[in-house]
Amino acid sequence: MARELVYTGFMSLDGVVDSPGGKVEGHRSGGWVMETEFVPEAFSLKGEELADTTALMFGRRSYEAFAPIWRDSEDHAAYKELPKYVVSSSLTDDALIEGWGEITILRSTADIEKLKQTDGGPIYIHGSAELAQHLSDADLIDRYNLLVFPVLLGAGKSLFGRADRPAQQLRLRDSATYSNGVAKLVYDVVR
Template sequence: MARVTLTTFLSLDGIMQAPGGPEEDREGGFPYGGWLVPYADEDMARLVADWFAEADGFLLGRRTYEIFAAHWPHFTDENDPIASRLNALPKYVASTTLDRLEWHNSTLLGDDVPAAVAELRKRPGRELQIHGSGALARSLMERDLIDEYRLWIYPVVLGTGKRLFADGAVPTAFELLDTVTTGAGVAIQVYRPAGRPVYGSFALDADE
């Protein structure tokens, strides 16, 4: 059975909007696009390449698909660890507005995205990878369809923007699987969902 993995870039205050450039996502008047670029280094490139090597396919939201489709098909080097995977492997796209996809090996997921992903997840394979794609990720979180979270935490506070874990997210506990820090100071935390949170109290008993 394939695992669904999520890789996303977050500020210290949980913002995931437009990390790679000013024009990625200006929704809501977001003025801080490109906030991760100063922290890109060789460690980031190596780790991203290692994870892309494990992909059997990609799950992409509409906005992320359009960003990727405008960029990666122009990189035709078969030895490029990212372009070679993105251009060749299946890409499954969640969208209610697109009716056709031009990028090679791309397929629309249909109206019931969680159900479609649940079926894909049953197939043999290694990883179906989500990159960015916040709305898609949140819809799959609600159904417990993400098997591993790879959260890149950048040392910057933005104060506004879209968050991965928005208000109303399903309460979830996580198990930490790995943690790595890049030379630029980015903390990468790898988590596996561990069911619902368990609650307690430090309050003293009335009899004590």
């Protein structure tokens, strides 16, 4: 049985997924998650994911942003020894951060397809909008775990590309809404 590839992220109502916690990507609306009232139960999905994750996958830029912070974060301690995969054509082994467990660089979609055929549980993709678009277009993502925030940004990277491709059906696995307007939407890709 193939490993499940899960995209998880915060998303605005108009589909933007980058810069939820700051102006890292440079658009003026960066940090938009912090503008929504904090309601702990709206983030319960993140705790569920910690228990389910058996490996992590990042694009190069998300890896470079998350690795130095998550390596030493108590909130992400469960991820420390998990295998991590960085998809990049330019990253070199000497640029990988030390002390954050096993990290493997994947160079191609074919490498990701091979990884999915190995034994093990779900592989979670955090951030990495461009990687997610590419993998979605290649029909390699199996599930989307989304926390949709009640904000329209008008700028930023979208999770889904605009390529002319056959429709991809999704099946709702789980959903919830919270008092702060955040909606949890968990979709399985129908094949």
